[in-house]
Amino acid sequence: MPLLIAPVFNSTATKPFRIELPNSYYLVAGAEKPYELASKYLRNEMDENKRLFDKRVEPTSMFLVADYPDMRITEDQDWIEEIESKLNISVINGICSIPYVITIEKNMYGITYLKRSLDGPKYIFDQDAETIFMSLLDQKLPSLAFRRYTLSLEKKSPEDQLLDLWIALESLFVPDGKKGEITYKLRLRMAYYFGATFEERQNIAEFIKKSYNHRSEIVHSGKVFGKKIVNEVNLLRMMARAAILNTAMEGITIQDLRNRLDELIMSGENYVQRYAPQRFERITLNV
Structure with a gap:
C-alpha cells in the first residue's frame, strides 16, 4: 500500500x-x-x-x-x-x-x-x-472568520494582513452591522468581550477606533503604513484568534455570541464572569 x-x-x-x-x-x-x-x-x-x-x-x-x-x-x-x-x-x-x-x-x-x-x-x-x-479536530470554526484569519498569515504586507483580520473581526462582532454604526458596535462589543475593567474597556475601545480608521484609510485612499502598524496587526491577530477559539470551544454560533455581547453591555459584567466558559483565551492589550 x-x-x-x-x-x-x-x-x-x-x-x-x-x-x-x-x-x-x-x-x-x-x-x-x-x-x-x-x-x-x-x-x-x-x-x-x-x-x-x-x-x-x-x-x-x-x-x-x-x-x-x-x-x-x-x-x-x-x-x-x-x-x-x-x-x-x-x-x-x-x-x-x-x-x-x-x-x-x-x-x-x-x-x-x-x-x-x-x-x-x-x-x-x-x-x-x-x-x-x-x-x-472535531470542531466547526466560524467559517468566514477562520478563513480570513488563515489568509492573513499568507499575506506579505501589514496592510493586507490588517484588512483580512478586520474582515474576520467584523464577521464575529458585527454580523448585524449597518453602515454608520459598525465602528460604534465594534468598540462597544469588543470592549466588553475582552475587557474585565472599565480601564481595560476604555483602552480597547480607543484601540479599535484607531485601528478601524486605519482600515478605512487603506481601503478608501490606499494609504501605506508599513512597519508602523506591525504591532497593531499582531494585536488584531490575537483578538481574532481568541474570539474564534472561544466561540468554537463553547460550541456557540455567531448569533449566540452577538446576543451574549449585547447582554454583557446591559449587565455591565465581563464575559468570563457572566458565562463562566471552561476555557477562555485572554489577551493582554497595552495601548
Whole structure:
C-alpha cells in the first residue's frame, strides 16, 4: 500500500508523538522514517529555493502521514489545508505550512505541489498547542472568520494582513452591522468581550477606533503604513484568534455570541464572569 508523507514546513515538536487523525491519517513527530523519506525524495524536486528544505524541515519537524490506498491526493487537499489552518490557529507565534505531499510505493514515488510554503517565525508544537489542536479536530470554526484569519498569515504586507483580520473581526462582532454604526458596535462589543475593567474597556475601545480608521484609510485612499502598524496587526491577530477559539470551544454560533455581547453591555459584567466558559483565551492589550 502506498505511503503518504506531507512534511509540515517550519515546524518543530518539543517531544515525539503520534496523533491519530480522521481520514486514516496521523500526525507524527520524532520518527526517523518520515524525515528520511522526505529528505530523500523532496529535497531535489522542490520548485522553490533548493536550500529551503533544509531550512524548513528537520528531524524534529511534524509530518502528516497515511497508508494511502491509491496515489490520488486532490480529493483530500481541502482537508489537508484545514489541518494546516487548525495547526496555525493553535499557536499565536509561529507559522507552519504543508506545501508538498509525497506518495511512495516500492521504488515509485510522486510529489504533489499544493501551495507555496508560508514565511514566518518558527512554529513550535508544545503541550499547549497540542491541547488546543486536539480540541479543534472535531470542531466547526466560524467559517468566514477562520478563513480570513488563515489568509492573513499568507499575506506579505501589514496592510493586507490588517484588512483580512478586520474582515474576520467584523464577521464575529458585527454580523448585524449597518453602515454608520459598525465602528460604534465594534468598540462597544469588543470592549466588553475582552475587557474585565472599565480601564481595560476604555483602552480597547480607543484601540479599535484607531485601528478601524486605519482600515478605512487603506481601503478608501490606499494609504501605506508599513512597519508602523506591525504591532497593531499582531494585536488584531490575537483578538481574532481568541474570539474564534472561544466561540468554537463553547460550541456557540455567531448569533449566540452577538446576543451574549449585547447582554454583557446591559449587565455591565465581563464575559468570563457572566458565562463562566471552561476555557477562555485572554489577551493582554497595552495601548
